[in-house]
Amino acid sequence: MPESRPSSLGVSRRDVLTTGAAAAFTALSPNAAMAQTPARYRRLSVSNPQAARALASYKKAIRNMLNRPPSDPLNWYRNALVHTLDCPHGNWWFLAWHRGYLGWFEQICRELSGDPDFAIPYWDWTKEPRVPQLMFDEVLTPTAPAFIDTFANFAKQFKDVVANADYWKGGSPFNEEGQYAQLLARGLRSPDDLWFDIGSDPRPGFQMFFDRAHARGLTKDKPDFDQDTAKAVSLPMILDGLAPRDFITFASPKTFAHSALTGFGVLESQPHNLVHNCVGGEFTANGQTTHAGGFMLNFLSPVDPIFFLHHANIDRLWDVWTRKQQARHYPTLPEGNDLKRWSAEPFLFFIDSKGQPATKTKAGDYAAIGDFNYDYEPGSGEEVVLAPVPATASVQRFGAQLVAEGVASRGGSVTLPPAILRAGADAQLFAKVTLGLPPSAHAGHLAVVVDAPGGAPLTPSNIVKLSMFGHHTLHGPVTFTVPLRAPLSTLRAANRLEANTINIRVAQAPMVMPGGTVHEQPVEPNVEVLSIVVEAH
Amino acid sequence: MLIPRPHLTLGAAALSLALVTTSVWHGMAAPQRTGDDRIDQKAIELVLPRQPNLREAVWLEISIGNLSSGSIRVLTGNGELIGAVSPFGRARSQAGLTYKLPLPRTAIVDGRVRLCLEVDEPGMPPRAPKAGEVNGVMLIYVPVSE
Numbered sequence A: 001m002p003e004s005r006p007s008s009l010g011v012s013r014r015d016v017l018t019t020g021a022a023a024a025f026t027a028l029s030p031n032a033a034m035a036q037t038p039a040r041y042r043r044l045s046v047s048n049p050q051a052a053r054a055l056a057s058y059k060k061a062i063r064n065m066l067n068r069p070p071s072d073p074l075n076w077y078r079n080a081l082v083h084t085l086d087c088p089h090g091n092w093w094f095l096a097w098h099r100g101y102l103g104w105f106e107q108i109c110r111e112l113s114g115d116p117d118f119a120i121p122y123w124d125w126t127k128e129p130r131v132p133q134l135m136f137d138e139v140l141t142p143t144a145p146a147f148i149d150t151f152a153n154f155a156k157q158f159k160d161v162v163a164n165a166d167y168w169k170g171g172s173p174f175n176e177e178g179q180y181a182q183l184l185a186r187g188l189r190s191p192d193d194l195w196f197d198i199g200s201d202p203r204p205g206f207q208m209f210f211d212r213a214h215a216r217g218l219t220k221d222k223p224d225f226d227q228d229t230a231k232a233v234s235l236p237m238i239l240d241g242l243a244p245r246d247f248i249t250f251a252s253p254k255t256f257a258h259s260a261l262t263g264f265g266v267l268e269s270q271p272h273n274l275v276h277n278c279v280g281g282e283f284t285a286n287g288q289t290t291h292a293g294g295f296m297l298n299f300l301s302p303v304d305p306i307f308f309l310h311h312a313n314i315d316r317l318w319d320v321w322t323r324k325q326q327a328r329h330y331p332t333l334p335e336g337n338d339l340k341r342w343s344a345e346p347f348l349f350f351i352d353s354k355g356q357p358a359t360k361t362k363a364g365d366y367a368a369i370g371d372f373n374y375d376y377e378p379g380s381g382e383e384v385v386l387a388p389v390p391a392t393a394s395v396q397r398f399g400a401q402l403v404a405e406g407v408a409s410r411g412g413s414v415t416l417p418p419a420i421l422r423a424g425a426d427a428q429l430f431a432k433v434t435l436g437l438p439p440s441a442h443a444g445h446l447a448v449v450v451d452a453p454g455g456a457p458l459t460p461s462n463i464v465k466l467s468m469f470g471h472h473t474l475h476g477p478v479t480f481t482v483p484l485r486a487p488l489s490t491l492r493a494a495n496r497l498e499a500n501t502i503n504i505r506v507a508q509a510p511m512v513m514p515g516g517t518v519h520e521q522p523v524e525p526n527v528e529v530l531s532i533v534v535e536a537h
Numbered sequence B: 001m002l003i004p005r006p007h008l009t010l011g012a013a014a015l016s017l018a019l020v021t022t023s024v025w026h027g028m029a030a031p032q033r034t035g036d037d038r039i040d041q042k043a044i045e046l047v048l049p050r051q052p053n054l055r056e057a058v059w060l061e062i063s064i065g066n067l068s069s070g071s072i073r074v075l076t077g078n079g080e081l082i083g084a085v086s087p088f089g090r091a092r093s094q095a096g097l098t099y100k101l102p103l104p105r106t107a108i109v110d111g112r113v114r115l116c117l118e119v120d121e122p123g124m125p126p127r128a129p130k131a132g133e134v135n136g137v138m139l140i141y142v143p144v145s146e
Helices: A013-018 A020-027 A030-034 A049-067 A076-086 A094-113 A151-163 A179-185 A191-200 A227-232 A235-242 A266-279 A306-328 A337-343 A485-493 B008-018 B089-093
Strands: A041-043 A282-285 A288-291 A374-376 A396-399 A401-405 A408-415 A429-436 A446-451 A463-465 A478-483 A501-508 A528-536 B032-039 B043-047 B056-064 B071-076 B081-085 B098-102 B112-120 B134-143
Touching: A049 A076, A049 A094, A076 A094, A076 A151, A076 A191, A094 A266, A094 A306, A151 A191, A227 A266, A227 A282, A227 B081, A235 A266, A235 A306, A235 B098, A266 A282, A266 A306, A266 B081, A266 B098, A282 B071, A306 A374, A337 A528, A396 A408, A401 A528, A429 A446, A429 A501, A446 A485, A463 A485, A501 A528, B043 B134, B056 B071, B056 B081, B081 B098, B112 B134
Parallel strands: A041 A374, A408 A528
Antiparallel strands: A282 A288, A396 A528, A401 A408, A408 A501, A429 A478, A429 A528, A446 A463, A446 A501, B032 B134, B043 B112, B056 B098, B056 B134, B071 B081, B071 B112
16 A cells, blocks of 8 residues: 555544634644545556456446346446435535545445445546446446446336425424425425436436436447547646646535536546546537437436446545645635534435445535545545645634524624734734625625724724726626734724724725715625635735 | 417526626626627627736637637638637527637737638538627726736
8 A cells, every 4th residue: 555645534523613714714724634544545547557346346336236126226327316305516515515425425325335445446537537347347337237228217216206205294393404495495296306317317318217228428449538538638638727726626516406507627627527428428529419328428427326426536636735725724615604604514315334324414524535444546636735835824714603684694703812803913814705796796896894892983094995907707706805903903093992892894985075075875785795814925 | 389488598697687787897717898889790809908918818708699609720820720619508599698718819910810610510511690699899908826
C-alpha cells in the first residue's frame, strides 16, 4: 500500500458542525486533518492492476443484487431508483449527495461480495478518456444478459413494488419532512409520474430506460470519448475546475432544495455531464451528432455499473480540492449561515448494507468522508495539493446572527473578539453579505448599513452603497464584499464598539444631504439577506 | 400521454427569480461578471472591463434557454474548442440554467474575447443558436488559488 494517504476524511461532520458557523473555518485546520490515521479502505484507479480484486468483488455484488427480487431494497434496480427519485444536480448538494450514495453502495457491495476490503475503483478519465476495456466484461456492462432486456419487462417486474413503496405515503398529518414531501418537491406526485419519466417521456434525450441492446452508448470496439468529452476531461479543464477558492464556485450554485436546478460549476458541467452523456450515447464526430442511447444519459444511470466508477472520480476530485483548500487555509465548505442551510438539507432515500434506511439523513453528514473511512490512490489533479501554507495566512470568519423581518431577513448582528476590533485592525476586516435579489433588481439602489446596538444617527461613513456593472442575467445569490474600515472607525470614535457587537443590514440607499445629514428611506428593500460573514484578514 | 403536474423546477425557477443577480461589486472573493445576453448568432465578441489579476481567472458563464436536445459547443474566434455545454438529465427540460466554462487566457486578445457558438443536434449539421436557445454569455472573474 502506498505510503502517502492523502485524504480529507479526517475532517468529520462533528468537527464542522459543533464548532459553529463562526469557527467552522478554523476547525478545518489542514494540520489537524492531515494528522489522521490512514483510511481503512483505499479506492484505486481502475487502470491499476491491483484493482482487479475490487472489480472481481464488484461483479459478485452486482450479480447478487441483480438476482434479488424487486421487493428487496438491495435489488440492483431498486438501488438505481434511489438516484432517480432523489439525486441533486445543478446545485450545491450535488457532491455531498453522491458521496453518500456511493458510500452506502460501497458498504452494500462489501456485504454482498463477501470482500471485507472492497472499495469502489475510480475511473480517471483524464488519464483514460475512454470506457476501460475491463468495464465491458460480464456484468460490468448493462448489455450483459443478466440485465433486464426491455422496458416492458422492467415495468412488469417493478411497477407493483414501486407503487406500494413507503415513500409514497405522506403520513397523517402530512409529514413535511418525509420522503413523500421530497418526491412532491421533485414533481413526483404518484408512481404514474415516475413511470412517465422512466419510460414514456417522448422527448428526445428524456428517456431513462434503455433496452439491453442500447444500454450503453460506447462499445468495446468504439470506447473512446468524442472530442467535446475529451476536452471536458482534459487536465487543463480539471485544473481550472479545481482552482476556485470557495465551495459554491467550485461546486454548483445555491438552491433552496436539492431537487431544484439552477446552474453548474465546472466539475459538474464539464467532466460530469459530458462523460454521462457520451457513455450514454451522445457522440459528435465530423460535425455530426448521433444519439445511440444508454442508461448513463439520464437519472437511471446507476443501472450502468460504470456510474459508480465515474462518480468515484468526481468524489476524488472533491477530496483533492478539499485538501488543496486546507493546505492554503481556504474554506472547504459553504460558510456562515450558508453552512447551516447546506448541512441541514435532508437526504432520505439512502439504503444501508442490510437494506434498511440509512441512519445519516442530512447533507452535513457527508461534508467529509468521515465514517466511510476511504481514501484515494492519487490521480489526475493531485498536483494542486501542495505543502500546507503556514497558518499565519489564515482568515478568521465570524457568522452574523440574522434577524428575520416578516418572511425575509434584512440583516443581523455579529460579536467579534476584542482583539479583532482593536484600533488599527479595521483595514483587514470585511463583511461578506450574500443577498437574494429579484430578477429585475439593480443593487445600485441598495446600501449596507453598519452600526452598533443602541442606535445613533447615521453618518455617511456608516453606509456602503452597493454598485455593480455589466448586464443582468439569471443566477443564484450574490455576495458583496464590504470593507469595514470606515464604518468601524466612526463607531469607535463614538465609543459605540464597547460591546464588541456590530449590526449589519441592507437598506434602500439612504439619502445623504448637504452637510452630511443622512435620511433613511422608509421603503423596505426588495431583497433577502441570506448570510453575513465578517472576515478578519 | 403527458401528465400535467407541478414540478419543483418551476418552483425553483420562481425561487431563483427571487434570487437573481446581475453583477457583483468590487468584491474580493465573489465572481464578477459582464457580458452579452440574447444570443442568436454564431459569433459574438465580449469586452473585458479590466485585466484579471494574478489570483483571478476569467470564465464564461453561459445561460441556456430552450434547448430541448443537443449541446452547445463554444470555440474561440480562431476555432479552438473551449468546451461544450451538454445538459444532463432533467436539466434538458429547464431553461435558464447556467454553466461555467473556463476560458483560456489566450482567448483574451486586447481585452476582448471572440467566441463562436454552435448547436449540435442528433442528425443535424452544426448550426448557430436560434433566438431563445442561449439566454446570455457572461465573462466572470473567478478568485482562484495561486
